[in-house]
Amino acid sequence: MLLLRSAILTRPFFYSETEKILSVEGVKMEQVARRYGTPLYVYSSEHILERLALFEQAFSVVPHLVCYAVKANSTLAILKMLAQKGCGFDVVSGGELERVLAVDRAAAERVVFSGVGKTASEMDLALRAGILVFNVEGEEELELLAERAAKLRGKARFALRVNPDVFAETHPYISTGMREHKFGIDIRRARAVYRKGGKYLEPAGVSVHIGSQIRSADPFGAAAERVVRLIADLRQDGHAIRYADLGGGLGVEYHPDKAFDAAEKVRQYAEALIPPVQKAGGLTLLLEPGRFLVAQAGALLARVLYVKKNGAKTFVITDAAMNDLIRPALYQAYHEIVPVQKPRSARKTIVDVVGPVCETGDFLARDRELPTLRQGDLVAILDAGAYGMSLASNYNTRPRPAEVLVRGRRAQLIRRRESMHDMLQTERNGSPF
Numbered sequence: 117m118l119l120l121r122s123a124i125l126t127r128p129f130f131y132s133e134t135e136k137i138l139s140v141e142g143v144k145m146e147q148v149a150r151r152y153g154t155p156l157y158v159y160s161s162e163h164i165l166e167r168l169a170l171f172e173q174a175f176s177v178v179p180h181l182v183c184y185a186v187k188a189n190s191t192l193a194i195l196k197m198l199a200q201k202g203c204g205f206d207v208v209s210g211g212e213l214e215r216v217l218a219v220d221r222a223a224a225e226r227v228v229f230s231g232v233g234k235t236a237s238e239m240d241l242a243l244r245a246g247i248l249v250f251n252v253e254g255e256e257e258l259e260l261l262a263e264r265a266a267k268l269r270g271k272a273r274f275a276l277r278v279n280p281d282v283f284a285e286t287h288p289y290i291s292t293g294m295r296e297h298k299f300g301i302d303i304r305r306a307r308a309v310y311r312k313g314g315k316y317l318e319p320a321g322v323s324v325h326i327g328s329q330i331r332s333a334d335p336f337g338a339a340a341e342r343v344v345r346l347i348a349d350l351r352q353d354g355h356a357i358r359y360a361d362l363g364g365g366l367g368v369e370y371h372p373d374k375a376f377d378a379a380e381k382v383r384q385y386a387e388a389l390i391p392p393v394q395k396a397g398g399l400t401l402l403l404e405p406g407r408f409l410v411a412q413a414g415a416l417l418a419r420v421l422y423v424k425k426n427g428a429k430t431f432v433i434t435d436a437a438m439n440d441l442i443r444p445a446l447y448q449a450y451h452e453i454v455p456v457q458k459p460r461s462a463r464k465t466i467v468d469v470v471g472p473v474c475e476t477g478d479f480l481a482r483d484r485e486l487p488t489l490r491q492g493d494l495v496a497i498l499d500a501g502a503y504g505m506s507l508a509s510n511y512n513t514r515p516r517p518a519e520v521l522v523r524g525r526r527a528q529l530i531r532r533r534e535s536m537h538d539m540l541q542t543e544r545n546g547s548p549f
């Protein structure tokens with residue numbers, strides 16, 4: 117069955133047979149763009165749920181909880197859909213926790229709280245909500261957590277986020293598991309930190325997160341081995357460790373010409389993680405996938421404003437820019453771009469696809485061979501479901517895009533386009549002195 121469905125498991129956007137228009141779950145992108153305007157994020161709900169189901173299947177042999185990494189795409193409708201499936205959540209701020217609580221207060225018990233700079237008020241919020249576990253990243257943070265728990269007369273369950281010193285091949289900005297990174301506590305020091313403890317702290321787990329967009333299962337396996345070894349030591353020290361949180365970071369393939377089988381990827385990932393966890397015994401495995409669940413479910417639709425030649429270069433200027441999707445500018449990320457109307461001619465041009473923002477770094481693609489595009493054409497920037505909208509900004513006073521979720525052949529607006537009023541309302545207009 118999985119093989120038959122492999123098409124949707126890779127990418128849910130296809131050209132419809134008859135009209136040759138890019139569609140998702142039977143909904144045509146031309147129609148949603150006309151209805152809701154551009155730039156516009158469009159997501160396939162079916163695809164997100166399929167990806168979640170892949171995780172559930174692959175890890176079904178061990179007690180586990182998938183905690184979706186909210187920062188990948190924190191739009192409420194997406195969180196709601198995942199919460200309804202019993203999914204847990206990994207949050208990295210009080211704001212993200214508030215989002216989870218807004219869609220489902222009861223989901224608090226499935227929340228893990230990560231991040232290197234938790235404030236006292238964020239801790240209080242999470243303690244009051246009764247989250248599952250704090251992933252603590254430093255000794256001072258652990259002391260503050262004990263203080264806050266004492267104040268609220270509660271006990272804080274925590275896992276230390278250890279830094280396993282594992283190298284993972286990815287972009288340097290999203291590699292996090294080596295000694296020189298700001299994340300976590302040196303795994304060699306962890307045992308001593310757990311010993312400090314205190315009556316307001318309950319050591320419940322160990323966590324790691326070695327980075328993002330990691331394509332090979334090997335570094336995950338290596339990190340899991342190190343975590344499990346530490347857990348054995350901690351149990352010897354008398355701590356009842358129940359959770360192994362092995363983080364997120366499983367990558368997807370953004371290049372269309374490279375083979376990518378999502379089901380196979382998850383299977384390999386599970387094969388690397390499950391044996392060490394089973395060997396340790398008595399553990400619930402926590403997983404924090406973000407990108408893998410939502411990246412390929414989403415596309416950013418944009419309209420071509422102008423096509424212009426400067427010297428030897430051709431620029432396709434779209435109404436989507438780096439403030440809408442910053443990944444190309446920030447990580448030199450590749451996003452496949454396709455015209456919404458399937459081109460009739462085979463003619464191609466090498467172009468830069470850029471936005472209207474006043475930065476040379478404002479590009480969506482560079483030196484890309486694309487079907488010849490003209491003013492007014494619609495294009496889709498694919499694989500934009502993760503770290504797209506959640507990283508969008510108002511730079512150049514551009515309103516952030518609207519978002520649409522497709523489910524059962526229907527397109528639902530899940531976030532309206534920002535208005536000028538939205539953008540100005542927090543500011544003071546008038547002479548401040």
Ligand SMILES: *Cc1c(COP(=O)(O)O)cnc(C)c1O
Pocket residue numbers: 185187188206208230231325327328329363364365366404405406407408
């Ligand atoms: C960002 C992050 C994740 C999710 O990473 P993906 O690459 O999107 O899967 C998981 N856990 C932590 C602690 C993170 O910071």
